[in-house]
Structures are given as C-alpha cells and as structure tokens.
Amino acid sequence: MLQKADLFSSLINERVNMINELSESIEKALHCQEDVVEGLSFCVPKIVDTLLRYSEIEKTDLKKLGQELNLYAKNNKITTEMISVVLNEIRKYFQIKIESLPINYDLKLEGITQLGQFIFELQSYTMHLLIEDLEEELDNERELIQEQEKNLKKLQGERTQVLSKLSNSFAHELRNPLTSIKGFVQLLESRLKKVTDEKMYFQYINHEINELENQVNQLLFLSSYKTHQDYKIQRISSVSLIVNAIQTFHLLLIDNNIQLDVKLEKDRIINGVEEQIKLAFYKLIQNAVEALLMKEKGRKLKIELKLDEDIVIIVSNNGPPIPDVLKDSIFDPFVSTKELGKGLGLSITKQIVEKHQGEIICISEGSWTTFMLKFPREQIINI
Numbered sequence: 001m002l003q004k005a006d007l008f009s010s011l012i013n014e015r016v017n018m019i020n021e022l023s024e025s026i027e028k029a030l031h032c033q034e035d036v037v038e039g040l041s042f043c044v045p046k047i048v049d050t051l052l053r054y055s056e057i058e059k060t061d062l063k064k065l066g067q068e069l070n071l072y073a074k075n076n077k078i079t080t081e082m083i084s085v086v087l088n089e090i091r092k093y094f095q096i097k098i099e100s101l102p103i104n105y106d107l108k109l110e111g112i113t114q115l116g117q118f119i120f121e122l123q124s125y126t127m128h129l130l131i132e133d134l135e136e137e138l139d140n141e142r143e144l145i146q147e148q149e150k151n152l153k154k155l156q157g158e159r160t161q162v163l164s165k166l167s168n169s170f171a172h173e174l175r176n177p178l179t180s181i182k183g184f185v186q187l188l189e190s191r192l193k194k195v196t197d198e199k200m201y202f203q204y205i206n207h208e209i210n211e212l213e214n215q216v217n218q219l220l221f222l223s224s225y226k227t228h229q230d231y232k233i234q235r236i237s238s239v240s241l242i243v244n245a246i247q248t249f250h251l252l253l254i255d256n257n258i259q260l261d262v263k264l265e266k267d268r269i270i271n272g273v274e275e276q277i278k279l280a281f282y283k284l285i286q287n288a289v290e291a292l293l294m295k296e297k298g299r300k301l302k303i304e305l306k307l308d309e310d311i312v313i314i315v316s317n318n319g320p321p322i323p324d325v326l327k328d329s330i331f332d333p334f335v336s337t338k339e340l341g342k343g344l345g346l347s348i349t350k351q352i353v354e355k356h357q358g359e360i361i362c363i364s365e366g367s368w369t370t371f372m373l374k375f376p377r378e379q380i381i382n383i
C-alpha cells in the first residue's frame with residue numbers, strides 16, 4: 001500500500017506534468033488555432049481525472065490546482081482568450097465527470113462547489129489579465145498620443161518660427177521704403193500752398209500709406225521680434241472696452257441688419273496694453289461680422305462679459321460655422337477662407353491674449369460660433 005505522503009508527492013508530480021502538458025498545448029495553440037482543440041482534448045481530461053482521483057483520496061484541492069494554473073498562466077503570459085477556451089473545456093469535462101459520479105450527494109455537492117470556486121478563480125484571473133491588457137493598451141495609446149502631440153507642437157512651433165521670420169523680414173523690407181515714401185510725400189504736401197485738387201490727392205495717398213503702415217505693423221506684431229519696446233501697462237475697464245467697441249461698430253451693425261445682444265457684469269480691470277487688448281477684441285468682432293455677412297437673414301451678434309475665476313469676454317455669432325478641417329489651424333498665421341483675407345486676425349489676437357497671460361477659446365457648433373477671451377484677474381505681464 002502506498003503511504004499518504006507518497007501518494008501526495010506522486011499526485012503533485014502528476015499535476016506538474018499535467019500542467020506542463022497543458023502549457024505545451026497552450027503554447028502550440030498560440031501558434032495554431034487547430035492545435036488548441038487537439039491539445040485541450042488531450043490534457044483537460046487528464047487534469048480533471050487527476051483532480052477527481054485526488055478528491056476521492058485526499059479531499060479535493062481544486063483551489064490549489066486553480067492557483068497553480070493561474071500562476072502558470074501569469075508566468076507564461078497566456079492571453080485572456082486562451083484562458084476562456086481552457087475554462088470552457090474544463091467546465092464541460094468536469095460537469096460530465098461530476099454527473100457520472102456515484103450517487104453521493106455530499107461528494108457531488110462538494111465537487112460542484114469546488115468547481116465553482118476553481119472557475120471563479122480562473123475567471124477572476126482572466127479579468128485581471130483583461131484589465132492588465134487593457135491598461136497596457138491604454139498606456140501604449142497614451143504614450144502614442146503624447147508622442148504625436150509633442151511632434152505636432154514641435155512642428156507647429158517650427159512652422160510659426162519660420163512664418164515669424166518670414167513676416168518679420170518681409171515687413172522690414174516694406175517698412176523702410178514706406179517710411180521714406182511717407183516722409184517725401186509729407187515734404188511735397190508741405191510745399192503745396194494752396195488748397196488744390198492735388199492737395200486732395202495727398203489725402204488719399206496719406207490714407208493709403210497709413211493703411212499700408214497698419215498692415216506692416218500687423219506683420220511685425222506677428223513676428224517674435226519685439227518692435228514696440230516701451231509698452232505702458234494700463235488699467236483697462238472691461239465694461240468701457242465693450243462699450244467703446246459697440247460705439248465703433250454700431251453703424252456697421254445697423255447697415256448690415258445685425259442684431260446685437262449685450263450682456264455685462266460688474267466692471268473688472270484688465271491690466272494690459274489697452275491698444276493691444278482693443279485690437280484683439282475688435283478682430284473678433286470683425287470676424288463675427290464678416291461671418292454674418294454670409295448669411296441672408298437673422299444675423300445675430302452677442303457680446304458678453306462674464307466673471308468667473310477669470311475675466312471672460314465672449315463674442316458669438318450665428319453665421320456659418322468654422323469647417324472642421326480648419327478648426328485646428330485658424331489661429332495659425334495666413335490661414336483664411338476669405339477671398340481677400342490675410343489670415344492674420346486670429347493669430348494676432350491669440351498672441352496678444354497669450355502675452356497677457358490669457359487664453360483664447362473657440363467653439364463652433366450648430367448655428368453658433370463663439371470666441372472667448374480669458375484674462376486672469378491678476379496677471380504678470382511680460383510683453
């Protein structure tokens with residue numbers, strides 16, 4: 001008669017062999033789906049037979065076998081699909097075996113309980129693997145996205161740098177001759193004593209020169225080179241900023257049948273360069289009006305001052321939305337959908353806002369396009 005200890009060790013050996021066989025068949029199955037069925041039909045009966053024999057002799061230790069299988073699966077990186085195949089096979093075979101046991105309810109009950117426990121263990125391990133897989137996948141995806149974002153930022157940075165350099169040199173090329181033209185025109189004009197038709201022409205010439213100067217300054221503004229060194233930081237009333245803008249655009253809005261809706265809150269002070277903040281805000285209104293002109297009827301413009309953590313100035317219009325393909329690039333210089341557009345407005349606005357430690361947000365959904373300028377209540381200005 002075999003001693004209990006011998007029996008136990010031979011059972012353990014048997015189980016180790018059995019697990020090895022299982023591992024081989026699983027490994028094969030990882031390479032060829034057909035082998036999995038063959039492998040499983042070969043080793044699952046063995047596992048269960050051993051298990052049942054074991055339960056008759058020494059009280060079932062299915063949990064232990066479950067743990068070993070789990071450990072094996074963990075060490076050998078078995079996929080969750082594999083575990084579910086194994087699980088199914090074991091479940092099927094085990095149930096048949098339990099049903100064919102002699103009618104001993106206690107034994108059957110215990111077998112079923114143990115089977116349940118075993119399956120539960122394997123299933124929770126499957127879940128664990130599944131979550132690990134998902135987490136790994138998620139991590140990979142996250143890394144990929146971060147990498148792509150980094151590349152995109154780098155590319156955008158390079159692009160903006162090239163554009164800035166280009167606009168800077170272009171603007172300088174224009175500015176110098178323009179300054180001489182302006183000077184000579186003023187000289188010529190001063191020599192004309194009488195108010196003649198020619199004097200009238202000078203008005204036009206000066207107007208056009210100023211326009212050109214304005215454009216050149218915009219280009220210079222875009223470049224990273226600082227051209228206006230001595231900015232004076234002022235205390236700007238956000239309510240006055242809006243009221244002044246309404247006065248400036250009032251006639252244009254009436255002429256074009258644009259209904260204006262204004263919402264104001266308690267006045268707040270923005271610390272900044274007034275002329276620049278004004279420019280940023282006016283560029284948004286200008287864009288909103290231009291978008292509304294593409295619409296026949298029901299043109300609406302909303303201007304709002306909101307106070308939360310920041311001072312928020314909102315300009316919305318119900319004109320045609322910004323096309324999805326453009327949404328990521330509207331703040332880049334020279335992006336425009338307009339026939340005569342230079343595509344500078346939003347990039348200048350963004351630059352101004354960011355120099356004031358603020359933020360610009362655009363939402364264009366459904367029938368409304370909204371731009372928000374956010375300025376911090378207390379900002380350190382580094383212009």
Ligand SMILES: Nc1ncnc2c1ncn2[C@@H]1O[C@H](COP(=O)(O)OP(=O)(O)OP(=O)(O)O)[C@@H](O)[C@H]1O
Nearest residue numbers: 287288291330336337338341342343344345346369
């Ligand atoms: N409120 C808006 N509604 C719809 N589209 C807009 C709006 N604001 C901007 N856009 C889109 O973003 C593009 C870029 O605007 P941006 O102000 O930079 O340049 P632009 O208006 O085309 O030219 P510029 O302002 O230099 O005269 C516009 O051409 C337009 O397609």
Ligand SMILES: [Mg+2]
Nearest residue numbers: 283287345346
């Ligand atoms: Mg514009």
